[in-house]
Amino acid sequence: MSLLMVPRVDLISVSKLPRWKLVNRNLPSPNSTTDRKPLQFFKQVRGSHVFFLSAVANRDRPNKGDTNVIISAMDGAGITLTCCIIINGDRLFSTPAQLFSEHYNIDFMPKITQYFYPAHFASKQFLCVVPGNRSVTNVSLTSSKCSDNVGDYVPVIYPQSVLGGLAICAKTAFEKGPVPERFVEWVEIQRLLGVDKILLFNLGVPEKLEQVFRFYHNLGILDIVPYELPGVIQGVPVRGLSLERQVKPQFSHDENLPVYECRERLAGYTYVAGIDLDEIILPHRNQGLKQFMEDYLKRFPDAAGFLFHVQFHVTSWGRHAHHDVFFLDYQRSTPPRWECEKYIYLPERTHLAHTHSFEAKPSFRSYSLSRDAAIIHHYRTCPLGWATCFPEIIIDKEMLRFSSVLQQKLKRVHKYLGWA
Incomplete structure (x- = not known):
């Protein structure tokens, strides 16, 4: 394009x-x-x-x-x-x-x-x-x-200018939404990685999750945009983003519009990551995402952003460590794969962003980084299109670096929300 x-x-x-x-x-x-x-x-x-x-x-x-x-x-x-x-x-x-x-x-x-x-x-x-x-x-x-x-x-x-800031475009939470406790874990891990802002679209989530949204919005890390799916499609009584409510090929457009919108609202941040609520970008070195970006921009000074390989932690394989924290428990995963790559980009160097790619401005380019640099950990059921849910399985314990401090943060949040 x-x-x-x-x-x-x-x-x-x-x-x-x-x-x-x-x-x-x-x-x-x-x-x-x-x-x-x-x-x-x-x-x-x-x-x-x-x-x-x-x-x-x-x-x-x-x-x-x-x-x-x-x-x-x-x-x-x-x-x-x-x-x-x-x-x-x-x-x-x-x-x-x-x-x-x-x-x-x-x-x-x-x-x-x-x-x-x-x-x-x-x-x-x-x-x-x-x-x-x-x-x-x-x-x-x-x-x-x-x-x-x-x-x-x-x-x-008018987008806010946040020099050196890192934001996440998290797309849309819909009627079934993420499990509230799991969403809290996800946000707290992002905060530990140095994320300043999360932009999320709300397509009618349950009240318990709304409560969590309000908590993080009041902290200043979460911005919520109310969302709906306009237009009547003949013969479709209810349209949505959950699997049973998807209308194809309309679903791809319903899901993609918030990605376009994110690009505009977050244009004032230095870095923007495009990931979902079940994905975590984790550098292999024990460092935050801002330091990671600074290091790799020195190596690739013409970069508009970086794409990352994905490890799928397939939840149908069952728990591994029997840990209280979901993202630390499911340690069985695939080796790094190219499917469903996601990214962190620099808005000032990027023309457009899509779900799995972005378009660099002239004189800049995108780079797919080695699996040894950083990995997206994606927690989900068997991905669409796989012939089997049982390819090669590895055990990945890198998320355990957050174990001690994360559990302390979760206890404080749960207590505030009245879950303790």
Whole structure:
């Protein structure tokens, strides 16, 4: 996929833009999926099956120095759209919406292309470029004229700049969610590895897990974005991300949109890891992830990021150490494998990120590191597509480096949550 080339346009004069006032109108809301309950978090483009979740401003890409507003959306129409942009709270600017990124099957083998694409609602990002360094406050998409109804707009998000910071894009927790106790273990291990922020999308998790989310949000390490799956698919009463609710090939798009969204919201961090709630990136040397990245950037100064091999700790093989901590107990794993590689990338050197890969900007590149550098430990049942769940098995005890300090941290958290 080539980088998007956006032509420069003349600077606009704010004084010449028409004044605009967003009002609350008592009009039928477009924010509905006809025969389902109204959407809570997405906005619907009036008269079409296009739904957009958010708008994030970026002054670095693709037009450096301009205000690039990137809108994450589900597109079930494929029509020409216009960006309606409010500047300084009361000036209207409109410009054609350009396709910035679109989810294809780039992470997967061609033989299973139809498993992932096309879909009823394609996960996409649209680009709205406002010339110059402007204070953009609200954005909408339209297929006709710009609305003055506040219900048709979303506020523009400006990412926080965290120099030297390390964040995780953890994708989505859904109705079954991770086991709350296991999620606590996972977060505490990430904190021990030096992670500053975890961004997670919430697709209706149970209350006990919500309680854990609130605890870590109050600590400042966890940001939660409410999520839903917009659009009606005929013959599908309930759509979701759990195995029994997946609609293929729609599932790949439903899962991928938060990855696009993460890239924008976490753009101000120095490092971003793309892993799930059952995965841990562990350097073989007993060091944190920031120090690891600094060391390997010295060896590969043109790196936009690094991809890691994966060891699958297949839970159906049973417990090994009978340890109280899940991630220390399942020590049986496969040897390092190339399937489902994940990564840590540098946003300032990266154009786009996907589930299993990322696209470097010109003059930078991605590197797949040796299995001797670091490994992703992935705890799950038998992976999809394996002919057998019993390939070669090894015993890996590297996670035990956290044993003493982790158990102390878990006791404190459990006590605070009232689990002790």
